[in-house]
Amino acid sequence: MLRHAVFAACAVTVLAGQTWAEIAPADIVWQEGAIAQPLADQPGDPESGKKIMTTNALGNCVACHLIGTMPDVQFQGNIGPALDGAASRYTEAQLRGIVVDSKKTFEGTEMPAMYKTSGFIRPGNAYTGKAAPADLPPILSAQQIEDVVAYLLTLKE
């Protein structure tokens, strides 16, 4: 019974011989804007997180945020606040919530939801300008969210 319930709430991914469970966007348990439970079984990897945050087609966080710990990354934007010290301002659960869907923390913010698959107006297929497929994937995967959160947690004042 219990196992059943757990499986219903999780998408099971098998990759390179490993099996781990992911929490799908619709199954996230929110506490205000925060998410206590990691979305993937593997702990987040901050190095991978940094890559995701600076890659246009992935998180592209530097499009909008200055991050002082990445002096090598050119052309950082200033739409949002600088992320330095973010981990001193927010808990891990709050940071996870902000990356997954920042609008639950900052009403009406420009910041896109990185782990959300429905509720869009004219969603597209990535940056092709064409209509999205029916099973539109989130911008970042569960593991990628954990990696980004792991990097954010290094940003202490």
Added chain:
Amino acid sequence: LGMTPALADPHPDAELVVNGEITIPTRGTAPAYLDGHLTELYSGWLFREDETRAMQMDDFDNPAMVFTDAGLEAWDTVEGTEGKSCATCHHEIESMAGVRAAMPKYNEKAGDLWSLEEYINACRTERMGAEKLKWNSDKMKAMTLALSIQSRGMPISVNIDGPSKPYWEQGREIYYTRYGQLEMSCANCHEDNWGNMIRADHLSQGHINAFPVYRLKDAGVVSIHQRFVGCVRDTRAETFEAGSPEFKALELYVASRGVGLAIEGAGVRP
């Protein structure tokens, strides 16, 4: 780190004088119907680097002029089954001064809002017996460029009342809709964040007074609707098409946001 806010603001005192003779105002007061969302208007030209701005100040340096010349030539060229050129009916192209500044415009006969491209095509198909030009074809851009420079320096003067009103309202609705997986509206970038940097891009107020523009990155001319397609696509959205009713309505609304600025076409952009 990199950009200081001062660098990111529109240029404080640059003046746009083309060929040392055509002075084009690049700052203005926002129209009342923007309800204070913008107070001062700034042309996109003021947000560009010195070298890019300089290219737009001299027709010899402006890469769009090759296309403009092709448009001027087409004006006098007979095409189609009726043996006519544009000049047959309209004479000197200078007679078109002010036309681009009032586009898009409600067309009584068609009972629809028409962009400049549609006026051109109507004359071609109904009056010359020539084939329709594709919205983003080189020939169409050459003609819209040739017509736009006849209005250089003239104030934007679109009509948004009477039969134009519902189109304007539809355009405003589109302007504030947060499209795509990034859930961003035109206003999120060009109203809330002009002057800021989005990665390497210095956000302007997103006016269309400089269009068609020559884009150095694409080594080609970009039409108004092509720019709209690019901006909507960048929100991970399914775009509307160039020439669609949605983009024509948006064109009217965006043009009206620039009432207070003047026509610059042909602009130069990075």
